[in-house]
Amino acid sequence: MARYSFRLNGRAVRVDSWDPDQPLLYLLRNALGTHAPKFGCGLGQCGSCTVLIDGKAARSCITPVRQAADHAITTLEGLGTPAKPDPVQAAFIAEQAAQCGYCTNGMIMTAKALLNQTANPTLEQIKQGLAGNLCRCGTHTRILSAVLRAAKASGRRA
Amino acid sequence: MKRRDFLRTGSAVIVSFAFGGSLQKPGLAQSSGKPLDPSQVDSFLAINADGSVTIYTSKVDVGTGLRIAMAQMAAEELGVPVDRITVLEGDTALTPDQGGTGGSTGIPRGAVEVRQAAATARQALLSLGAERLKRPATELTLVDGQVRPVNGGTGIGIGALAGGKRLDLKVDPRAPLKEPARYAVVGKPLLRPDVPGKATGHRISAFQECCMAGSSTRRRWVRSCYP
Structure with a gap:
């Protein structure tokens, strides 16, 4: 299983995922306990899953975990x-x-x-x-x- | 079986036990015998020993502001500050069944019934205060959680009068309501208590409580509401 490292709300985190295409949202909610980003449409069309990646808004439901690796993620909890x-x-x-x-x-x-x-x-x-x-x-x-x-x-x- | 696998299985079993235990809580509460009958004042409200008040309603606040509005309406009749009132919603093992939440019935049915119970409680608290202060109830008023003489003088807190006890009263449909012209709390745009949590992610949304309780690891309540 691959391991992905990134910063989440200022702290370094590592998560395991079998699938490099697994949506970042799933890992945020299920593995990392940040429940502010919501699963709305799952298609990047409603915006309820939005997080900041390096200060820019991104739809975490359609962002594969491999793309988030090594970046700084901010969720609502981190503000x-x-x-x-x-x-x-x-x-x-x-x-x-x-x-x-x-x-x-x-x-x-x-x-x-x-x-x-x-x-x-x-x-x-x-x-x-x-x-x-x-x-x-x-x-x-x-x-x-x-x-x-x-x-x-x-x-x-x- | 490897030790690590065993520990994983073990922890899963513990989780399911904990969940089973939490589901039984409403049943235990029910066996405590708190009245649920909508004809009884004690079904709708409890005066606590510290002078705070708990309101019980089956209507839930799904971001509509019902929680603060209902507290304001009860505060107005009871003469208790809004921040001394807690609204317990939705669990009909603890609250009278005022019907489900929807169709804009939260205020016109839910809060109006609570208001009448609060108005009945006010009269009872004035009578209790009259006995303790040895003055006729007509010379007393109930403000800031205290029964005190209208013309000033020593009062007595509602916690000392009736805290932790049942009022054991039927809701009086003719208990006088405060005149709207004299409202001090109702009509003020007080801040909703749920917004800071929603705006910071430190409390999950009403919608999630309703519809995603099964996948939530933090909450055990399941609320009935329209999605």
């Missing part, structure tokens, strides 16, 4: 905690931008990647950036407000 949330997480809490919470992981991780690249996005840029993340509850307007709020908060700190 912050309820007591000490990341600014994007804090903005989602302040705007109450979650209902059932299933898409929330992908919304925050995608927003995080967007803000990494574009610190001060327009509403239109945020809409485009999150267009591939589906929410079925109908929290969209709160999510947009949260990302705007996070961008403003980051601007104040800089």
Whole structure:
């Protein structure tokens, strides 16, 4: 069985997998205990499995483990905690931008990647950036407000 | 069999035992005899010795905000701060059966029944306070978890009055409700307690609790809800 090494939320991890094409998501959830990334469609079409690979948003359900090897993976758990949330997480809490919470992981991780690249996005840029993340509850307007709020908060700190 | 294989098998057996044990818990709770009959106040709420309150409802919060809304409605009638109220949802071995969750019935049925039980409890707590303070109930009020004279003076906490005991009362459909014009808690946009966990991954989502409990290694509850 092959062994894959990568960094997960800042710590070095090693996982075994029989299949180099096994989705990263399965290993994150089943072997490594990070349950924030969700299995939604399994086809990379809904965004609920989004993680950051070297700071860029990636769909972990269609990322083979061999592609993740030797990279730095960040999941929602790695951004912050309820007591000490990341600014994007804090903005989602302040705007109450979650209902059932299933898409929330992908919304925050995608927003995080967007803000990494574009610190001060327009509403239109945020809409485009999150267009591939589906929410079925109908929290969209709160999510947009949260990302705007996070961008403003980051601007104040800089 | 190799030692390592034996240990693997052994640990799997332990896991299944632990799971079996956890499934029996509701049954044990049921045998504790907590009332579940929706005509009884004790079915819907318990006043704890420390003055906190536990609300029991079969309606579940799947991200709809029911948990905080129901706590606000109970807080308003009981005169207890919202952060002293815990809402226990969904397990009908512990809660009255108010029907399943769906069709926007959480507030109009679930919380309205809890509110009437809380209003009944308020009257009972005022009567208990009247006995202890040796003053007519009409001169007393219930605020901040304390029965105290309207015109000021020493009060007594609800934990000391009725904590850990059954009220043993039928829900009174005519127990007076607070007038909406005097609401202090209902109508305030309080933050939902589930969002920080959802936004940080430190609590799994409602949807997952409902539909993926079988594959979860951390949770044992299975909730009934619409996906």
